Every structure is written in C-alpha cells, then in structure tokens.
Amino acid sequence: EALMEDEMGRKIAYAPYASYRIDSGGLTDIARIQEILEVFFPFAVAAAVLVGLFAPFLAILQSAQEAASLRILGVTKKRAWCMLALEQIMLCLMGAVLVAAGIALLNPRLFAESLHTLAACLGLYLLGGICGAAVAALQVTGHRVLALLQAKE
Helix, strand or coil: CHHHHHHHHCCCCCCCCCCCCCCCHHHHHHHHHHHHHHHHHHHHHHHHHHHHHHHHHHHHHHCHHHHHHHHHCCCCHHHHHHHHHHHHHHHHHHHHHHHHHHHHHHCHHHHHHCHHHHHHHHHHHHHHHHHHHHHHHHHHHHCCHHHHHCCCC
16 A cells, blocks of 8 residues: 555556557558458469469470470370470479478468468469360370471461
8 A cells, every 4th residue: 555655646647457558550451451362362363273274384385396306206195295294293393392381481380370271272273284284285295296396487
C-alpha cells in the first residue's frame, strides 16, 4: 500500500487490472493482401502449368534436327522419343527440386507451413512438363527424317 501511495504521488496512472490496447489498423491491410492472394493464386498455378507445358514443348521442337540425326544413326523412333522426352522431364524435375530446396533454405518455417501447397503446385508443374515433353517428342519423332532435316528459312 505504501508503494502504491508513493506511485500515486508521482502522478502515474494506475489501474487495478491489466489493460491492453490492440492496434488493429494493420489487420485490415493483412486481410486485403490475403484476399488479393486468394484471387491471384489460381492464376499463378495456371501460369506454372502453362510454363511447365510449353517450355519443354518448345525446347523439343527446336531440337527436331537432333531427332533426325538420331534417326539417321539408326536409333528407333521409340528410343529417340524417350531420349528427347526424358531430357526435358529431368530438367523440369531438377527445377522443381531446386525451387523446393531454395524455399527450404531461405525460410524453413514457410517451407514447413506451405508444404502441401508447394507439393500441389510442383506436381502440376511436373505434370505439365511431362505432358508437353511427351507430346512434342511424339510430334518430332513422328515426322519423316528428310522433312526434319530440311533447312527452315
């Protein structure tokens, strides 16, 4: 009591119960950012799938002369298809592993919290890469060898 009277003499406000003041001004900003992320997340996933689909597709189409050279050397269509497709699939797989490792190294807590979302996104990216590589390799190896070797102007 003496200590309390001494403190009251100093003109310091005293409350018998603990009181807290919560500044909720930042919560509206956080809620708005979360809404924006929820709107744009499907677009980001679709972009990842399209990149996964078209990047290997374009890379294999540019290596059409390589496929023709393999066929001239006596490689079967199936083996040439496997070589072209697996090269791009392995590149997609390495990219997915590097992204996951980079996130895990930069922010392990974020990696642990978003593991299921990251796995879903990388799975869709790999699925797009596999489909794009398979279709492009099938298209390239399906042409005749002389058509693939003709110079394009």
